[in-house]
Amino acid sequence: MSFDQAKAELNEVGYLNLEGTENIDFAAEIKKLKKEKNAIILAHYYQEPAIQDIADFVGDSLQLSYKAAEADADLIVFAGVHFMAETAKILNPNKKVVLPDLNAGCSLSEACEAKDLKAFKELHPNHLVVTYVNTSAEVKAISDLCCTSSNAKKIVDSIPLDQPIIFAPDKNLGAWIQKETGRDMLLWDGACIVHEAFSIDKLILTHKEHPKAKIIAHPESEDHILKTAEYIGSTSGLINYVKTNPAKEFIVATEAGILHEMQKEVPNKELIPAPSHEDNTCACSECPYMKMNNMRKLYLCMKYELPEIQVSKEIQEKALIPIQRMLDISAKK
Ligand code: 13P
Numbered sequence: 071m072s073f074d075q076a077k078a079e080l081n082e083v084g085y086l087n088l089e090g091t092e093n094i095d096f097a098a099e100i101k102k103l104k105k106e107k108n109a110i111i112l113a114h115y116y117q118e119p120a121i122q123d124i125a126d127f128v129g130d131s132l133q134l135s136y137k138a139a140e141a142d143a144d145l146i147v148f149a150g151v152h153f154m155a156e157t158a159k160i161l162n163p164n165k166k167v168v169l170p171d172l173n174a175g176c177s178l179s180e181a182c183e184a185k186d187l188k189a190f191k192e193l194h195p196n197h198l199v200v201t202y203v204n205t206s207a208e209v210k211a212i213s214d215l216c217c218t219s220s221n222a223k224k225i226v227d228s229i230p231l232d233q234p235i236i237f238a239p240d241k242n243l244g245a246w247i248q249k250e251t252g253r254d255m256l257l258w259d260g261a262c263i264v265h266e267a268f269s270i271d272k273l274i275l276t277h278k279e280h281p282k283a284k285i286i287a288h289p290e291s292e293d294h295i296l297k298t299a300e301y302i303g304s305t306s307g308l309i310n311y312v313k314t315n316p317a318k319e320f321i322v323a324t325e326a327g328i329l330h331e332m333q334k335e336v337p338n339k340e341l342i343p344a345p346s347h348e349d350n351t352c353a354c355s356e357c358p359y360m361k362m363n364n365m366r367k368l369y370l371c372m373k374y375e376l377p378e379i380q381v382s383k384e385i386q387e388k389a390l391i392p393i394q395r396m397l398d399i400s401a402k403k
């Protein structure tokens with residue numbers, strides 16, 4: 071379904087008419103709807119705290135894919151961004167998957183259109199295409215393997231050494247994986263607007279103020295930020311690190327939504343968000359796409375079961391192949 075079609079449908083059922091929702095206790099209503107509709111709410115760590123608190127499961131993009139694949143609820147409510155909900159639909163095509171705001175996209179996904187990747191593949195016919203899950207279903211459908219930030223190294227390591235690779239669309243994650251694996255890959259020129267916004271100058275100043283703090287970073291960050299980090303990992307990897315590392319202070323270079331779950335896990339440790347270039351007020355970096363979802367939209371989306379994620383059978387079947395390969399490789403010890 072195109073965005074315009076979905077919008078027309080939403081208008082019909084009054085979804086866009088938000089009047090009359092002012093006095094609703096969204097948390098209570100969402101809990102009721104969850105039972106009534108046998109729904110499961112899957113939320114990414116970058117969602118606002120109220121959404122994380124009401125979700126059945128909060129996780130990183132790989133964990134959410136596994137949960138979506140095994141979900142036996144009638145309705146999968148995906149509190150995250152479009153590519154994540156689409157991945158859930160690809161993995162579990164007979165379920166209805168809804169996303170609170172259809173506009174919740176991703177700068178990485180937008181940087182890599184299927185037609186451009188197809189043309190690039192044609193220029194490099196001997197290359198195998200590894201795409202980060204932050205891509206559209208159409209891009210996945212022409213990929214050989216998918217990866218997330220938590221399994222990218224393992225996925226690339228699983229490819230024979232003499233096999234040339236195209237890695238898309240995140241150039242920062244790709245460059246980090248190149249370093250980690252020693253593989254020479256052709257990198258697509260995409261980036262995450264949130265992780266590219268961290269300021270190295272401000273980070274150094276922050277570290278001067280907290281000299282004992284360990285810097286930890288998501289691999290979507292730029293190389294100069296990653297060079298300062300004691301640990302680099304996915305959102306779940308970062309949470310795990312602060313739990314298991316004995317340090318008492320951490321400077322965290324990823325989207326600020328992660329701090330909610332992290333602080334719950336380590337209530338006695340100090341978590342300092344890494345500062346971004348633009349930020350003169352609160353030093354935190356928020357993904358504008360992730361933050362398009364809110365409790366009101368979550369409630370309306372569950373009530374009307376809209377906007378629904380649609381993927382054609384042809385694309386679903388093709389896109390499932392690289393995702394399933396990723397899950398299989400990832401699950402191997
Ligand atoms: P992970 O959930 O794999 O850490 O990825 C973070 C991200 O940027 C999702 O958009």
Ligand code: SF4
Binds near residue numbers: 179359
């Ligand atoms: Fe995309 Fe970056 Fe937002 Fe993740 S944080 S959804 S990679 S724009």
